[in-house]
Amino acid sequence: MSKSTRQMHLAVFVVGTGNHSAGWRVDGAFDSNCAWPALESIAQTAERGKFDLFFVSDGLTADADDQPSFVSRFEPTTLLGAISRETTHVGLGATVSTSFSEPFHVARTFASLDHLSNGRAAWNVVTTTNEKAALNFGKDPIPHDQRYEIAGEFVDVVRGLWDCWDDGAIVANRKTGEYVDSTKFRRLNHQGRFFSVRGPVNIQRSPQGQPVIIHAGGSPPGQALAARIADVVFTVVTEPNSAKHSYDELKVRVHKQGRDPDDVKVLSGVMPIVGRTDVEAKAQLDKLQSWLTDTSATRLVSQRLGHDISGLPLDGPVPDFPPTERGQTFSKALLDMARREKMTLRDLYNIIAAAHGHWVIYGTAQKIADTLEEWFVERRTDGYIVMPPYFPGAFDDFVDLVVPELQKRGIFRKDYTGTTLLDHLGIKRPPRLTLAAE
Numbered sequence: 001m002s003k004s005t006r007q008m009h010l011a012v013f014v015v016g017t018g019n020h021s022a023g024w025r026v027d028g029a030f031d032s033n034c035a036w037p038a039l040e041s042i043a044q045t046a047e048r049g050k051f052d053l054f055f056v057s058d059g060l061t062a063d064a065d066d067q068p069s070f071v072s073r074f075e076p077t078t079l080l081g082a083i084s085r086e087t088t089h090v091g092l093g094a095t096v097s098t099s100f101s102e103p104f105h106v107a108r109t110f111a112s113l114d115h116l117s118n119g120r121a122a123w124n125v126v127t128t129t130n131e132k133a134a135l136n137f138g139k140d141p142i143p144h145d146q147r148y149e150i151a152g153e154f155v156d157v158v159r160g161l162w163d164c165w166d167d168g169a170i171v172a173n174r175k176t177g178e179y180v181d182s183t184k185f186r187r188l189n190h191q192g193r194f195f196s197v198r199g200p201v202n203i204q205r206s207p208q209g210q211p212v213i214i215h216a217g218g219s220p221p222g223q224a225l226a227a228r229i230a231d232v233v234f235t236v237v238t239e240p241n242s243a244k245h246s247y248d249e250l251k252v253r254v255h256k257q258g259r260d261p262d263d264v265k266v267l268s269g270v271m272p273i274v275g276r277t278d279v280e281a282k283a284q285l286d287k288l289q290s291w292l293t294d295t296s297a298t299r300l301v302s303q304r305l306g307h308d309i310s311g312l313p314l315d316g317p318v319p320d321f322p323p324t325e326r327g328q329t330f331s332k333a334l335l336d337m338a339r340r341e342k343m344t345l346r347d348l349y350n351i352i353a354a355a356h357g358h359w360v361i362y363g364t365a366q367k368i369a370d371t372l373e374e375w376f377v378e379r380r381t382d383g384y385i386v387m388p389p390y391f392p393g394a395f396d397d398f399v400d401l402v403v404p405e406l407q408k409r410g411i412f413r414k415d416y417t418g419t420t421l422l423d424h425l426g427i428k429r430p431p432r433l434t435l436a437a438e
Contacts, residue, residue, distance in 0.1 A: 006411070007411060007412060007413060007426070008372070008376050008382070008383045008384075008406060008411045008412045009052045009053075009265050009267060009382055009383030009384075009424070009425060010049070010050075010051045010052055010053075010383055010384055010386060010403075010412065011051060011052055011053035011054070011055050011091075011093070011232075011267055011383070011384070011385040011386065012042065012046045012051055012053070012054055012055065012385070012386050012387075012388070012395065013055055013057070013269065013385050013386065013387045014039065014042050014043075014054060014055060014056050014391075015033055015057070015067070015069035015070075015073075016030050016031075016032050016033030016034070016035060016038045016039060016042075016069055016073075016391065017029075017030060017031055017032065017033055017067075017068040017069040017390075018030070018069075018388065018389050018390030018391055018394070019271055019358075019387035019388060019389055019390075020271070020288050020389035020390060021067055021068070021292065022288055022291035022292060023288065023388075023389045023390030023391075023394070024068055024390065025291055026288075026389075026390045026393065028392075028393060029390040029391065029392075029393065030390070030391045030392065031068075032072070033068070033069035033070075033072060033073045033074070034072045034073060034074055036082070038391065038392075039074070039079060039083065040082075040083065040086055041391075041392055042054070042391055042392065042395065043083045043086060043087050043090065044086065044087065045392065045395055045396060045399055046087075046090050046395075046399075047087050047088070047089055047090040048399060049398070049399035049403045050089075050403070050412070050413050050414070050415060050416060051090055051091075051386075052090070052091050052383070052421065052424040052425060053090065053091040053092075053093050053122065053232075053385075053421065053424075054080075054083065054087075054090050054091065054092055054093065055093040055094075055122075055124070055214075055385065056074075056076040056079060056080065056093065056094050056095065057076070057095045057124070058073070058075070058076045058094065058095040058096065058097070058126075059073075059130070059133070060097065060100060060128060060130065060133035060136055060137075061130055061132040061133050061136065063132075076094035076095060076096075077094050077096065077109050077110070077113060079094075080092040080093075080094050080113055080117075080121070081112075081113060081116055084113065084116045084117035084120065085116075087117075087120075088118075088419075089120070089416045089419065089424075090120065091120045091121075091122055091212070091421030091424060092113065092117055092120050092121055092122065092421075093121075093122035093123070093124055093212070093214055093232075094113075094122070094123065094124060095124040095126050096109070096110075096123060096124070096125075096126075097126050097127065097128040097133075098125060098126070098127055098147075098150055098151040098154040098155070099127050099128035099133075099134075099142055099147060099150070099151075100128060100133065100134075100136075100137045100139070101154075103154050103157035103158045103161065103195055103197055104161065104197060104199075104201060106123065106154075106158050107157075107158040107161035107162055107201045108161075108201050108202065108203055110123045110158075110206075110211045111162060111201065111203045111205075111206045111211070112203060113211070114206035114207055114208055114211045115203070115206055115207065118207055118419060118420070119206070119207030119208045119419060119420035119421065119422070120419075120420060120421045121206070121208070121211040121212070121421070122211055122212035122213070122214055122231075122232070122421055123158075123211055123212070123213055123214065124214040124215070124216075124234075125151060125154075125155055125213060125214065125215045125225075125229070125230075126215075126216070127142075127147035127148060127150070127151050128142075128147075129141075129144075129147075144219065144221070145221055148217070148219075148221035148222060148224075148225055149193070149194070149221075150194050151225060152225055152228070152229075153192045153193060153194050153195055154194070154195065155213065155225075155229045156190075156192075157188070157190050157192070157195050157197050159210060159229075159433070160188045160190060160197075160199070160433075161188055161197070161199050161200065161201040162201070162205065162206065162209075162210045162211075163205075163210070163432045163433050164185065164186055164187065164188055164199045164200030164201055165184065165185060165200065165201075165203075165204050165205035165432075166181075166184035166185070166205060166432055167184075167205050167209075167432070168181070168184060169181050169184035169185045169204055169205065170204050185200060186199075186200060187199045187200055188200060205432070207420060208420050208421065208422050208429060208430075209429045209430045209431070209432065210430050211421075212231045212232060212421050212422060212425070212427075213229055213230050213231050213232075214230060214231070214232040214233070214234065215229065215230040215232075215233060215234075216233060216234035216235065216236075218235075218236065223249075223250065223253060224253065226250065226253075226264075227250060227253035227254045227256070227257050227259075227264075228257050230264060231263065231264060231265065231422075231425065231427055232264070232265045232266075232267060232425070233250060233264060233265070233266050233267070234267055234268075234269060234385055235247075235266055235267070235268050235269070235381070236268075236269055236358060237268050237269075237359065237380070237381075238358070238359040240375070240378075240380060243268060243375065243380040243381060244378065244379070244380045246266075247266050247379060247380050247381060248379075250264070250266060251264070251266075262426075263427050263428070265382040265383060265425055265427075266381050266382045266383075267381065267382065267383045267384055267385045268359065268375070268380070268381040268383075268384055268385070269358035269359060269384070269385050269387055270358060270359045270360075270361060270372070270384045270385070270386060270387065271358055271359065271360045271361070271386075271387040271388070271389055272361055272362070272368050272372075272386065272388075272394075272398055272402065273285050273288075273360070273361070273362035273363075273389060273394065274362075274363075274364070274365055274368060274394070274397040274398060274401055274402060275362065275363065275364060276364065277364060278362070278363045278364060278367065281362035281363050281364070282362055284362070285360070285362050288389055307319075307321045312345060313345070314344065314345045314346040315344050315345070315346050316344060316345060317342075317344060317345075318339070318343055318344065318345055318348060320339075358387055365397075365401035365402045365404075365405050366405055368402050368405075369402050369405035369406055369409070372384060372402075372406065373406070373409055373411060376411060377411075386398060
């Protein structure tokens with residue numbers, strides 16, 4: 001058994017119909033991402049498993065042949081407000097795009113969620129790549145690099161708004177009648193290339209000081225942004241050497257930003273399929289894969305690669321596509337893997353349909369714990385964003401079988417030792433920054 005002061009971090013990627021495209025077809029599986037009992041149950045299981053984070057992604061379009069959970073889904077911050085009242089410890093993370101939002105709204109929303117949850121909120125910063133989403137807002141698609149320029153300023157404004165308040169600014173002195181200490185309350189007065197925001201935001205400093213920020217940029221601009229602003233970085237890795245390179249490269253970038261690399265946690269996406277034996281686990285994976293069809297293969301692969309593959313044979317080789325104006329995180333990881341393993345487009349489809357392009361592992365609880373421990377100890381990752389193929393059964397298997405194995409090895413908590421998400425991550429509460437207007 002391993003003994004280490006360094007602790008693994010675990011998040012769950014929540015999609016009610018399961019992370020496998022066909023997961024909802026398993027007997028007893030949840031078949032909706034818009035059903036309160038299902039989402040409440042997943043959150044309570046995550047807390048029972050002592051997870052750091054319950055994470056909800058988002059999108060701004062709907063297509064009938066999309067992943068079932070993406071067709072109909074709760075708006076994530078609304079959902080997490082409700083989840084906050086049914087849990088006490090697990091962190092609550094939600095995606096909100098910087099492409100079709102306003103900094104003031106985002107600052108107010110996540111500060112509110114941090115108060116409602118007593119310090120458990122996290123904002124996943126994304127830029128929107130989907131051209132159809134732009135049409136829903138009456139806008140044109142934004143070029144890739146400009147999206148990240150906007151995102152960088154957007155995050156700076158949000159953090160500035162959070163820091164318009166000092167701790168203890170609300171005094172509510174009944175004797176003197178003073179409600180707000182005006183020396184602890186100020187305007188932002190931001191004037192930038194993309195945003196002009198006066199401030200202050202109309203909600204006091206939140207329990208974490210600033211909610212946790214998550215990012216998953218895979219392109220050079222995305223990596224640079226993650227190193228500068230993220231507390232948690234989600235990565236798409238499937239191979240040990242590339243995982244180690246990606247991990248080390250990010251930590252170097254973080255250090256160059258004048259930040260402590262240990263204060264930025266790298267979580268690798270993984271779909272674990274647990275069985276009593278390796279054969280049973282493989283049979284479970286094979287059954288899920290057998291439900292896939294070619295019907296949506298072209299669309300699904302095109303979406304992840306950022307290139308239209310219609311007209312190309314699924315059993316032919318993967319072309320050497322150039323970088324795309326759309327999201328590059330998955331595209332780069334998948335194309336690198338395809339070249340390394342001489343894959344066909346159908347091979348890519350099977351991987352994408354299974355776990356959106358993330359890593360799939362199967363076997364006994366001990367075998368899965370061995371693999372997760374190895375990657376963690378070798379510092380290829382600081383933990384995992386667990387993507388169960390279906391809920392509740394596959395997530396219950398991980399929490400009831402794999403988590404105890406990790407706990408026995410001394411690399412994952414047996415109980416929460418703090419109340420905020422920052423506590424779970426082992427990151428210090430940030431001091432208020434001095435604003436440019438001061």
